[in-house]
Amino acid sequence: MSFDVHRIRQDFPILSQPQHGKPLVFLDSGASAQKPRAVIDAMTRCMETAYANVHRGAYRLSEVATDAYEASRGAVARFINAPDAREVVFTRNSTEAINLVAHSWGRGVMRPDQAVLISELEHHANIVPWQMLRDDRGNPLRVCRVTDSGELDMEDLAAKLADGKVGLVALAHMSNVLGTVTPVERVVALAHAHGAKVLLDGSQAVVHRRVDVAAIGCDFYCFTGHKLYGPTGIGVLWGKLEHLDRMPPFLGGGDMIESVSFEKSTWAKPPARFEAGTPAIIEAVGLHAAIDYVNAIGMPAIEAHERALVDHAMRKLSDVPGLTLLGRAQDRGGVFAFALDNAHPHDLSTLLDRAGICIRAGRHCAEPLHTRFGLEQGTARASFGLYTTPEEVDYLAGALVKAREFFA
Amino acid sequence: MSGNDFFGDLRDLYQEVILDHGRKPRNFRRLEDADSTSRGDNPMCGDRMELFLKMTPDGHIADAAFQGRGCAVSMASASLMTETVKGKTPQEAQALGTAFRDLAMTGQCPTCAASLEDAMERLSPLSGVHEFPSRVKCATLAWHTLNAALAGAKEASSE
Numbered sequence: 001m002s003f004d005v006h007r008i009r010q011d012f013p014i015l016s017q018p019q020h021g022k023p024l025v026f027l028d029s030g031a032s033a034q035k036p037r038a039v040i041d042a043m044t045r046c047m048e049t050a051y052a053n054v055h056r057g058a059y060r061l062s063e064v065a066t067d068a069y070e071a072s073r074g075a076v077a078r079f080i081n082a083p084d085a086r087e088v089v090f091t092r093n094s095t096e097a098i099n100l101v102a103h104s105w106g107r108g109v110m111r112p113d114q115a116v117l118i119s120e121l122e123h124h125a126n127i128v129p130w131q132m133l134r135d136d137r138g139n140p141l142r143v144c145r146v147t148d149s150g151e152l153d154m155e156d157l158a159a160k161l162a163d164g165k166v167g168l169v170a171l172a173h174m175s176n177v178l179g180t181v182t183p184v185e186r187v188v189a190l191a192h193a194h195g196a197k198v199l200l201d202g203s204q205a206v207v208h209r210r211v212d213v214a215a216i217g218c219d220f221y222c223f224t225g226h227k228l229y230g231p232t233g234i235g236v237l238w239g240k241l242e243h244l245d246r247m248p249p250f251l252g253g254g255d256m257i258e259s260v261s262f263e264k265s266t267w268a269k270p271p272a273r274f275e276a277g278t279p280a281i282i283e284a285v286g287l288h289a290a291i292d293y294v295n296a297i298g299m300p301a302i303e304a305h306e307r308a309l310v311d312h313a314m315r316k317l318s319d320v321p322g323l324t325l326l327g328r329a330q331d332r333g334g335v336f337a338f339a340l341d342n343a344h345p346h347d348l349s350t351l352l353d354r355a356g357i358c359i360r361a362g363r364h365c366a367e368p369l370h371t372r373f374g375l376e377q378g379t380a381r382a383s384f385g386l387y388t389t390p391e392e393v394d395y396l397a398g399a400l401v402k403a404r405e406f407f408a
Numbered sequence: 409m410s411g412n413d414f415f416g417d418l419r420d421l422y423q424e425v426i427l428d429h430g431r432k433p434r435n436f437r438r439l440e441d442a443d444s445t446s447r448g449d450n451p452m453c454g455d456r457m458e459l460f461l462k463m464t465p466d467g468h469i470a471d472a473a474f475q476g477r478g479c480a481v482s483m484a485s486a487s488l489m490t491e492t493v494k495g496k497t498p499q500e501a502q503a504l505g506t507a508f509r510d511l512a513m514t515g516q517c518p519t520c521a522a523s524l525e526d527a528m529e530r531l532s533p534l535s536g537v538h539e540f541p542s543r544v545k546c547a548t549l550a551w552h553t554l555n556a557a558l559a560g561a562k563e564a565s566s567e
Binding site: 020 | 542
């Protein structure tokens with residue numbers, strides 16, 4: 001089946017809702033994507049026909065809900081080619097997944113003298129938990145440089161791994177600002193050769209690329225449901241079972257224990273060990289529907305659509321006078337951060353909103369990266385989803401020219 | 409279609425006075441002999457300013473100047489503020505700030521005293537910001553910073 005973006009757009013009810021009397025041009029999918037009817041319906045259906053708490057009720061409805069929750073775990077495992085569904089831990093989002101690793105692996109398994117290596121292009125979610133670990137346990141934090149074109153400086157990465165003192169490399173699979181896709185296979189090979197484990201933040205990548213954790217060879221991988229056309233409140237941490245087995249719990253409570261007495265409790269096996277309390281059941285069902293939806297269109301078709309869109313956007317945005325694009329990585333996805341010479345990102349965002357265009361303005365939770373590129377005032381960012389059309393890119397480019405005239 | 413029509417009613421926010429002060433902020437300099445200075449930050453968007461006040465011997469604001477970075481709204485607001493507070497006592501400046509915050513948030517100024525009318529008239533081009541809740545902070549950052557400077561605090565945040 002060929003990729004028909006205009007037919008796909010009909011799957012997303014919100015895309016037909018005008019903004020300020022203009023058609024909605026939603027270019028902030030990198031922050032959170034819109035939801036297809038299939039996801040909305042699956043969650044409604046769950047609440048209307050198949051909802052109860054999971055993992056505890058000895059009655060049919062609870063069993064149905066448990067099956068649906070666990071089926072979502074299976075769908076996630078297949079989606080990222082995880083060898084075993086028990087390796088899939090549901091979290092609230094990527095941020096919580098990274099915090100889980102920082103807590104349970106960082107404090108529970110790593111030695112305090114082992115460093116964590118991140119990069120300049122990280123989202124705050126992949127910076128702050130490691131700073132907290134450093135301040136708490138002393139684990140040094142190293143930062144790999146990013147080149148002027150917005151790519152990972154692989155020489156610097158190798159240099160910072162060389163002494164064998166790095167315990168964990170924590171890296172974005174795709175930058176939420178530069179669009180850069182990082183060479184994760186090479187990073188993993190290099191890190192493992194120096195005795196470091198690898199955590200990849202796939203929040204952006206998983207939306208734009210076929211992700212195969214087995215082929216990548218990483219130790220942990222995380223992503224969030226709401227950027228993948230699923231609901232908010234559900235994210236995923238995938239970790240090799242041998243790692244998860246060694247890790248103490250993150251949060252304590254119901255569902256994560258084997259036995260509890262006032263003297264001592266023992267932990268359930270993964271993934272239950274890391275899912276304390278009633279989980280996001282309806283959201284897991286929604287995430288499953290989102291994965292099914294993406295799979296039905298096909299990741300290769302989505303990738304091809306996006307590649308064409310990225311090339312088109314590169315040409316169109318480069319033609320806008322006064323526009324500076326942040327990052328020109330060879331391997332990149334549909335995220336474009338830019339500065340316009342005479343318009344502040346926030347003014348630009350307010351202006352474009354009146355034309356029906358939603359973009360993000362600011363530093364996109366990546367303040368150190370903006371400092372690195374001398375853009376402390378922030379940038380504007382357009383990010384694409386599978387429903388983004390070349391016509392929308394053209395409309396954006398035209399609006400940017402008009403915005404520049406507006407502020408002239 | 410001209411830019412004006414294309415962006416709907418945005419001239420209500422970006423009036424010519426705002427664009428002019430945004431592009432060429434007045435009193436955009438450092439006062440080396442300032443009696444009080446304060447830094448203002450809007451952590452959400454990265455706007456940042458430093459405000460300098462020079463007082464007369466009898467306690468009026470002799471000079472006000474600022475430096476920093478930000479959007480057209482925050483730069484214009486800081487620029488207009490430095491113009492309007494000169495010659496005022498700290499109490500008058502604070503009352504003006506309260507009146508301005510009302511204006512920025514509601515488009516109206518119920519607390520506006522007659523003595524502030526002239527100054528409020530000059531600040532009125534910023535009243536359009538009340539239609540843009542996410543941008544109100546841009547307009548009020550300078551006034552938060554002024555309050556901090558008058559209170560002897562070194563830092564203010566619009567959060």
